[in-house]
Amino acid sequence: MENAYPNNNSLSLSHGRVKLNVGGKLFETTVSTLQSGGPDSLLSALSNRAATDPNPVFIDRDPDVFSVILSLLRTSRLPSTAARFSKQELIDEALYYGVDSCLRTAMSPPPLAGIDASVVATIRPAADGFPSSFTASDDGSIWIAHGGQISCYDWSLAHTATIRTHFEEVTSIRRVWPEIAAVGSEVAPGLHFYDISGGRHVGSTHWTDPSDPRIYKARVMAIADSTDSIFASFECPHKENSIFEIDKSTLQIVSEFGRQLGSSAKNMVAGKLTWLPESNGVVGSSVTCGAFGYAGYIRLWDPRSGEVVWEANEPGSGRSSRFGDSFADVDVDVDESKLFKICSKSGDLGMADLRRLGEDPWVYLRDKNYSMWNTGGNESSVIRCHRGQVFVGREGNLEVWSRVEEGEEGGADRESDEIYRRNYVDKLEDAQRGIIKRIEGGGDRLFVGREEVEGIEVWESSNFAVAIPVT
Amino acid sequence: MPSLATSVLAADTLVSGGFPRSKVDSNIVTINVGGQTFQSTKQTLALAGPNSVLSDLSDLHPSQIASRFIDRDPELFSILLSLLRTGNLPSKAKSFDLRDLISESEFYGIEPLLVNSLSDSSQFDAFNIEKSRLLELNGRDLPSVIAAGLHGSLHVAHGSKITSFDWSLRKKSTILTQFPAIDSLLAISSKSAAAGATDFSGLQIIGLEKGAVRATLNWENATKSASTVQAIGSSNDRLFTSFESSRRNSNCIMVYDLHTLRPVTEIAHFEIYGAEIDSAVPSTKLRWVPSVNLLMAAGSHHGLPGLTGNIRLWDVRSGKAVWEVKERADCFADVTVSDHLSAIFKVGESTGEVSYMDLRTLGNNEESWVCLREGRRLNGGKKEGFGCRIEGHGSQVFCSRGGGVELWSEIVMMESSYSNMTGDGLRGRVFRKNLIGRASDMGGAKISSLAFGGNKMFITRKDLQAVEVWESSASRL
Numbered sequence: 001m002e003n004a005y006p007n008n009n010s011l012s013l014s015h016g017r018v019k020l021n022v023g024g025k026l027f028e029t030t031v032s033t034l035q036s037g038g039p040d041s042l043l044s045a046l047s048n049r050a051a052t053d054p055n056p057v058f059i060d061r062d063p064d065v066f067s068v069i070l071s072l073l074r075t076s077r078l079p080s081t082a083a084r085f086s087k088q089e090l091i092d093e094a095l096y097y098g099v100d101s102c103l104r105t106a107m108s109p110p111p112l113a114g115i116d117a118s119v120v121a122t123i124r125p126a127a128d129g130f131p132s133s134f135t136a137s138d139d140g141s142i143w144i145a146h147g148g149q150i151s152c153y154d155w156s157l158a159h160t161a162t163i164r165t166h167f168e169e170v171t172s173i174r175r176v177w178p179e180i181a182a183v184g185s186e187v188a189p190g191l192h193f194y195d196i197s198g199g200r201h202v203g204s205t206h207w208t209d210p211s212d213p214r215i216y217k218a219r220v221m222a223i224a225d226s227t228d229s230i231f232a233s234f235e236c237p238h239k240e241n242s243i244f245e246i247d248k249s250t251l252q253i254v255s256e257f258g259r260q261l262g263s264s265a266k267n268m269v270a271g272k273l274t275w276l277p278e279s280n281g282v283v284g285s286s287v288t289c290g291a292f293g294y295a296g297y298i299r300l301w302d303p304r305s306g307e308v309v310w311e312a313n314e315p316g317s318g319r320s321s322r323f324g325d326s327f328a329d330v331d332v333d334v335d336e337s338k339l340f341k342i343c344s345k346s347g348d349l350g351m352a353d354l355r356r357l358g359e360d361p362w363v364y365l366r367d368k369n370y371s372m373w374n375t376g377g378n379e380s381s382v383i384r385c386h387r388g389q390v391f392v393g394r395e396g397n398l399e400v401w402s403r404v405e406e407g408e409e410g411g412a413d414r415e416s417d418e419i420y421r422r423n424y425v426d427k428l429e430d431a432q433r434g435i436i437k438r439i440e441g442g443g444d445r446l447f448v449g450r451e452e453v454e455g456i457e458v459w460e461s462s463n464f465a466v467a468i469p470v471t
Numbered sequence: 472m473p474s475l476a477t478s479v480l481a482a483d484t485l486v487s488g489g490f491p492r493s494k495v496d497s498n499i500v501t502i503n504v505g506g507q508t509f510q511s512t513k514q515t516l517a518l519a520g521p522n523s524v525l526s527d528l529s530d531l532h533p534s535q536i537a538s539r540f541i542d543r544d545p546e547l548f549s550i551l552l553s554l555l556r557t558g559n560l561p562s563k564a565k566s567f568d569l570r571d572l573i574s575e576s577e578f579y580g581i582e583p584l585l586v587n588s589l590s591d592s593s594q595f596d597a598f599n600i601e602k603s604r605l606l607e608l609n610g611r612d613l614p615s616v617i618a619a620g621l622h623g624s625l626h627v628a629h630g631s632k633i634t635s636f637d638w639s640l641r642k643k644s645t646i647l648t649q650f651p652a653i654d655s656l657l658a659i660s661s662k663s664a665a666a667g668a669t670d671f672s673g674l675q676i677i678g679l680e681k682g683a684v685r686a687t688l689n690w691e692n693a694t695k696s697a698s699t700v701q702a703i704g705s706s707n708d709r710l711f712t713s714f715e716s717s718r719r720n721s722n723c724i725m726v727y728d729l730h731t732l733r734p735v736t737e738i739a740h741f742e743i744y745g746a747e748i749d750s751a752v753p754s755t756k757l758r759w760v761p762s763v764n765l766l767m768a769a770g771s772h773h774g775l776p777g778l779t780g781n782i783r784l785w786d787v788r789s790g791k792a793v794w795e796v797k798e799r800a801d802c803f804a805d806v807t808v809s810d811h812l813s814a815i816f817k818v819g820e821s822t823g824e825v826s827y828m829d830l831r832t833l834g835n836n837e838e839s840w841v842c843l844r845e846g847r848r849l850n851g852g853k854k855e856g857f858g859c860r861i862e863g864h865g866s867q868v869f870c871s872r873g874g875g876v877e878l879w880s881e882i883v884m885m886e887s888s889y890s891n892m893t894g895d896g897l898r899g900r901v902f903r904k905n906l907i908g909r910a911s912d913m914g915g916a917k918i919s920s921l922a923f924g925g926n927k928m929f930i931t932r933k934d935l936q937a938v939e940v941w942e943s944s945a946s947r948l
Contacts (some may be wrong), residue, residue: 017540019506026506027505027506028503028505028506028507028540028542029505029506029542030540030542033542067544070505070544071544074542074543074544075543075574075575075578077574079544079568079571080567080568080570080571081568081571113645115609115610115632115645115647116609116610116632116634116643116644116645117609118609368631368651369612369630369631369651370630370651370652371611371612371630402647403647404631404647404648404649404682405646405647405681405682405683405684421631421647421649423610423612423630423631423632423647424610424611424612425609425610426610426611427609427610427611427936428611462643463642463643463644464570464641464642464643465606465607465636465640465641465642465643466606466607467604467605467606467607467640467641467940468604468605468607468937469603469604470602470603470604470605470912470939
């Protein structure tokens with residue numbers, strides 16, 4: 001319903017009316033419509049001037065694009081005639097009139113629902129198109145590291161920049177400032193910072209310890225960031241590893257915690273780091289896969305004291321019925337304060353409440369989808385929490401665990417594991433494109449990267465039905 | 472035809488001549504929409520309804536003529552003004568996207584007129600429908616059941632999800648339910664549906680916007696075990712649900728008020744004792760027959776003697792079955808009732824033949840099915856009714872057989888000429904069969920369900936992860 005547009009507003013009296021002559025075509029609208037694009041826009045500036053002038057204001061722009069922009073302001077949705085113009089034309093024109101924020105709202109995808117999403121685009125960098133890592137932001141933009149390059153795509157998925165780093169291959173990337181990427185490589189030492197807009201190297205941080213000769217050529221394995229710190233795990237050529245907190249504004253090391261020798265699976269470098277805004281803790285996890293299956297740990301540190309607040313080592317902890325079923329991947333749902341792990345052997349999804357961690361905090365979610373009975377277990381699995389849903393990639397298959405809405409009578413006695421349902425996000429033919437290597441959520445988009453596949457898939461939900469015409 | 476009424480009225484006022492010219496002119500309303508001037512009459516604009524911006528405008532005093540300005544797109548308005556004038560969309564509407572027209576009609580409060588002109592059930596033309604599009608479903612679950620709602624909106628259950636399409640089939644939304652899979656689905660309003668499953672207890676009334684369960688209806692059976700839903704049906708004001716206790720030792724049909732969802736009565740309650748098969752069969756199809764105020768309930772069971780079943784007509788008020796037929800030989804694979812044709816139609820499981828029983832002569836004497844013989848056999852091979860679906864819509868009966876749909880329609884004959892033709896003096900009804908679709912539309916995977924709504928027919932097929940839409944080309948936009 002377009003009721004957001006109040007009737008009395010459109011029925012405005014004559015003095016609120018504005019005549020515009022755009023490229024020779026006459027338009028008539030109201031001051032309030034022109035001002036709905038924001039107080040700083042060109043159109044609202046024009047509307048102020050026009051109030052006293054009986055002659056139409058002349059704007060030397062294309063009238064057809066303007067009619068789309070005017071419809072957008074009137075109805076706060078894009079008319080279908082917008083399809084006649086390219087995304088970039090519309091964005092440029094909206095920028096000219098200063099109403100780009102309206103356009104952005106209208107062009108953004110609806111809330112992401114894994115149960116109803118499809119591939120809307122595949123982003124393919126022009127060269128070296130095999131992404132090694134990527135980082136997504138809340139506005140739905142994505143920075144992709146491919147080979148030694150970083151390509152940036154903005155909220156509309158338009159390509160904005162590609163820069164070349166000194167690395168041969170960037171294997172971890174994190175957008176730590178709006179224009180600054182923190183990058184690391186498994187083959188070259190140091191955490192480096194690049195300014196994307198200028199394409200310049202702006203700083204670096206290295207793990208050095210003159211008192212310990214084993215510490216040299218430390219490479220970055222994982223990067224996380226909080227509002228004012230960056231956390232990075234470093235590993236030396238002989239597996240010694242540690243985590244550093246780096247100040248975001250000075251790019252200097254603030255503290256070090258979790259240093260370990262790396263002599264066994266239980267003290268390998270953390271391959272994944274997540275900062276928890278609620279408790280200001282850092283969750284790190286490490287997984288190795290060898291001849292005897294998966295092994296690894298999940299640890300929660302308090303970066304201020306450097307203490308381990310909680311940890312789980314697998315195999316070797318947890319309930320006896322789950323022995324030999326160590327996790328294959330872990331992710332944190334930061335908004336819900338929950339930890340999810342995907343079991344390597346059974347394929348089950350385990351959930352732990354970060355506020356109530358203990359000896360064995362795991363709740364194993366039950367799977368009730370008949371069509372998925374024969375799946376799970378002994379597969380390459382990745383897990384990513386986004387928008388209150390848990391996305392799991394198993395080989396090439398993409399599935400989602402989503403919570404069922406409960407009614408007013410949805411009893412409190414119901415066990416928490418009963419409210420998750422498992423569904424495929426993709427179709428069979430999607431799964432055949434390749435093994436899913438990495439999943440990232442950004443805004444209402446899900447980005448999926450596959451092994452040995454060029455480009456990144458973009459998954460979105462849509463309110464519009466896809467109808468295939470039959471003729 | 473609103474335009475007709477308006478123009479006649481205008482002509483009257485002119486012809487009678489008693490009115491001063493200004494009075495006639497005051498009937499004409501000039502509006503400026505987005506910089507373009509339109510002229511129409513108060514009567515035409517009044518068709519938009521009292522809450523519309525348009526009727527507010529026509530109520531303005533002539534001195535406020537300058538205020539008759541609407542800050543909307545003039546081109547879309549010209550389409551909608553034509554709709555107000557004629558009740559139909561002009562052909563130039565084809566150059567606009569329907570989504571724009573819908574959202575604009577919502578603004579002017581005339582969406583119902585748009586619905587009427589594009590998706591009214593009176594436009595359903597059984598002889599003239601063709602496959603028009605496929606509605607895609609995301610994910611991998613195949614549709615298990617579909618339910619058509621008002622004006623051709625559609626709800627599709629696939630896996631634990633329900634995807635709803637609006638009447639224009641342009642907008643969709645998907646919700647997640649608590650059911651692992653849904654077996655029965657009924658559209659209650661544009662915002663809610665009733666869903667049930669044969670392996671999950673209770674009937675849920677689910678809000679289709681967020682997926683919140685508005686109510687869970689359960690049958691309190693004697694053994695206090697949970698009860699599963701076998702079928703759902705509805706009349707104007709009642710909701711019927713066929714429940715079976717999960718121990719499968721009792722079943723009944725619960726009658727609820729469709730609006731308050733309060734239980735009204737319980738009918739067809741059977742407790743199973745011993746080996747009496749008949750009472751152990753819950754109803755798996757419920758159809759309300761408005762003309763006689765009866766509920767048709769049918770159920771079947773695969774046992775040693777093959778498929779057996781029963782069909783009953785229930786008087787909901789008294790709770791008594793007014794008529795019953797036990798199906799022994801050639802039990803129905805599917806059965807339906809056509810109120811328009813006053814007959815029950817079935818497709819036999821073993822023969823695959825379509826038969827009917829006239830509702831008007833039920834209980835007169837020996838009740839038996841009248842088999843609809845086919846004059847020409849299109850596929851001479853063995854006929855099988857297994858998996859066939861039969862549904863009545865309007866004055867036709869649609870029967871799916873494999874990947875095709877048969878259309879059975881009644882031909883009303885002059886009585887004398889008909890008895891001359893048959894020569895046996897028998898008084899029977901004449902039904903004839905057509906296959907729906909052009910040669911290019913024929914075939915395809917086996918049809919798993921049929922539904923009708925607005926001017927459309929919806930079909931789901933085995934292993935097809937989409938819903939097929941059939942409509943007549945004239946009404947398509």
